[in-house]
Amino acid sequence: xxxxxxxxxxxxxxxxxxxxxxxxxxxxxxxxxxxxxxxxxxxxxxxxxxxxxxxxxxxxxxxxxxxxxxxxxxxxxxxxxxxxxxxxxxxxxxxxxxxxxxxxxxxxxxxxxxxxxxxxxxxxxxxxxxxxxxxxxxxxxxxxxxxxxxxxxxxxxxxxxxxxxxxxxxxxxxxxxxxxxxxxxxxxxxxxxxxxxxxxxxxxxxxxxxxxxxxxxxxxxxxxxxxxxxxxxxxxxxxxxxxxxxxxxxxxxxxxxxxxxxxxxxxxxxxxxxxxxxxxxxxxxxxxxxxxxxxxxxxxxxxxxxxxxxxxxxxxxxxxxxxxxxxxxxxxxxxxxxxxxxxxxxxxxxxxxxxxxxxxxxxxxxxxxxxxxxxxxxxxxxxxxxxxxxx
Amino acid sequence: xxxxxxxxxxxxxxxxxxxxxxxxxxxxxxxxxxxxxxxxxxxxxxxxxxxxxxxx
Ligand SMILES: Cc1cc2nc3c(=O)[nH]c(=O)nc-3n(C[C@H](O)[C@H](O)[C@H](O)COP(=O)(O)OP(=O)(O)OC[C@H]3O[C@@H](n4cnc5c(N)ncnc54)[C@H](O)[C@@H]3O)c2cc1C
Ligand code: SF4
Ligand code: SF4
Numbered sequence: 546x547x548x549x550x551x552x553x554x555x556x557x558x559x560x561x562x563x564x565x566x567x568x569x570x571x572x573x574x575x576x577x578x579x580x581x582x583x584x585x586x587x588x589x590x591x592x593x594x595x596x597x598x599x600x601x602x603x604x605x606x607x608x609x610x611x612x613x614x615x616x617x618x619x620x621x622x623x624x625x626x627x628x629x630x631x632x633x634x635x636x637x638x639x640x641x642x643x644x645x646x647x648x649x650x651x652x653x654x655x656x657x658x659x660x661x662x663x664x665x666x667x668x669x670x671x672x673x674x675x676x677x678x679x680x681x682x683x684x685x686x687x688x689x690x691x692x693x694x695x696x697x698x699x700x701x702x703x704x705x706x707x708x709x710x711x712x713x714x715x716x717x718x719x720x721x722x723x724x725x726x727x728x729x730x731x732x733x734x735x736x737x738x739x740x741x742x743x744x745x746x747x748x749x750x751x752x753x754x755x756x757x758x759x760x761x762x763x764x765x766x767x768x769x770x771x772x773x774x775x776x777x778x779x780x781x782x783x784x785x786x787x788x789x790x791x792x793x794x795x796x797x798x799x800x801x802x803x804x805x806x807x808x809x810x811x812x813x814x815x816x817x818x819x820x821x822x823x824x825x826x827x828x829x830x831x832x833x834x835x836x837x838x839x840x841x842x843x844x845x846x847x848x849x850x851x852x853x854x855x856x857x858x859x860x861x862x863x864x865x866x867x868x869x870x871x872x873x874x875x876x877x878x879x880x881x882x883x884x885x886x887x888x889x890x891x892x893x894x895x896x897x898x899x900x901x902x903x904x905x906x907x908x909x910x911x912x913x914x915x916x917x918x919x920x921x922x923x924x925x926x927x928x929x930x931x932x933x934x935x936x
Numbered sequence: 937x938x939x940x941x942x943x944x945x946x947x948x949x950x951x952x953x954x955x956x957x958x959x960x961x962x963x964x965x966x967x968x969x970x971x972x973x974x975x976x977x978x979x980x981x982x983x984x985x986x987x988x989x990x991x992x
Contacts, residue, residue, distance in 0.1 A: 579964055585946075585948075587949075702949035702950075702952035714956050717978060717982060773982055775983055776983065779984050
């Protein structure tokens with residue numbers, strides 16, 4: 546089999562890359578090792594409305610629910626509310642990712658991409674030193690696909706970068722260990738996504754409730770890998786459920802790892818571009834990565850088409866992708882990483898103090914920058930190290 | 937030796953992402969451990985369900 550571009554991984558990043566490259570005229574093959582795209586889910590499914598609507602034409606069945614905003618709880622129970630349009634990347638829609646991921650793969654196929662499921666990339670092929678394709682296993686049979694350019698969209702377990710010489714192995718402090726239940730409970734707030742802070746709830750992370758309608762919600766938590774031990778995420782989630790949703794009925798279980806390393810040094814090398822979780826493009830503070838993966842996918846797909854028509858698949862030929870993703874999402878990721886590095890060191894008293902000072906103000910019309918300025922005004926000592934990011 | 941409790945594993949791939957030697961491979965629901973494993977134990981710590989163990 547021969548093509549212009551191979552996309553490894555059929556998540557949101559891969560599908561958007563395959564779609565963009567096909568629309569730009571490339572012959573694209575997208576490999577997905579699972580037999581069913583999108584399943585099992587490893588996600589809380591929250592995304593911002595505005596950005597998602599800019600990226601694709603939505604199908605109603607992709608959306609489980611819409612929320613008005615976010616409510617944040619300090620360890621002592623004090624809460625603040627932020628409206629949806631001010632809450633950033635993960636608040637707005639709660640998706641049905643099993644349907645959404647498959648829908649995006651369908652868009653890639655409709656744009657002309659060949660989608661191969663139950664097909665796992667095993668390694669890169671090389672000819673005279675240059676990358677010339679991917680060796681794969683397709684429903685138990687070996688398959689070689691030739692192409693001069695590869696996009697690695699293979700998620701948190703990415704190997705494409707490592708095969709090509711980009712070390713994307715995650716250090717324990719750079720990944721959150723997560724567990725989540727889909728819960729039915731009469732006490733679920735259907736209008737707000739909720740975030741619960743506290744070192745007893747989720748050390749160097751947070752717990753969440755993302756409502757999916759009909760009194761169902763994704764209730765989960767993530768803890769920093771360096772503070773995790775075997776089975777800790779699931780254990781803490783059981784404890785949180787008991788304390789907060791004692792009557793909740795669990796109808797589904799999700800676990801996963803979410804990168805939070807900040808921007809990697811390079812997401813490109815000769816013949817290869819990495820997008821999404823494979824390039825650690827998740828927001829390190831919130832863990833949100835769907836929209837970043839999709840945006841990076843579009844950029845990589847477009848740059849792939851240019852590189853193929855220019856005949857230059859070297860790292861230099863792919864530099865436009867590197868520049869564009871850093872500009873569009875990398876800066877925010879870097880900023881969030883600095884906030885995360887600060888956040889993971891806070892004790893419960895600090896968090897109570899910070900949220901307590903916001904609870905006294907009318908923040909309903911404020912965006913994040915405005916809120917940070919208020920926080921700084923009331924807590925200059927605590928926030929001194931973040932001064933340059935806030936003012 | 938690294939052992940995988942396949943009755944516990946939820947095949948999420950977090951362990952694959954942290955393995956410094958690329959010794960793990962998730963084949964849909966089946967986690968494979970290769971001879972590259974150095975028994976460093978990083979993967980056991982990240983596993984949300986506690987399906988991995990390094991035994992002497
Ligand atoms: C518990 C949890 C909650 C989260 N909550 C949110 C949230 O609320 N909002 C948000 O925006 N983000 C959230 N995220 C992050 C989000 O899920 C990811 O950032 C997003 O899925 C990244 O998309 P992707 O396309 O890069 O990778 P993925 O969606 O992981 O897709 C990668 C695909 O590649 C395939 N693959 C891997 N290796 C191979 C191979 N060798 N050959 C073929 N195929 C391969 C995989 O099977 C997979 O389908 C959460 C993550 C976790 C773990
Ligand atoms: S981290 Fe644990 S649950 Fe996830 S694939 Fe590895 S062994 Fe299985
Ligand atoms: S013990 Fe260390 S080397 Fe072995 S699989 Fe786990 S992370 Fe990799």
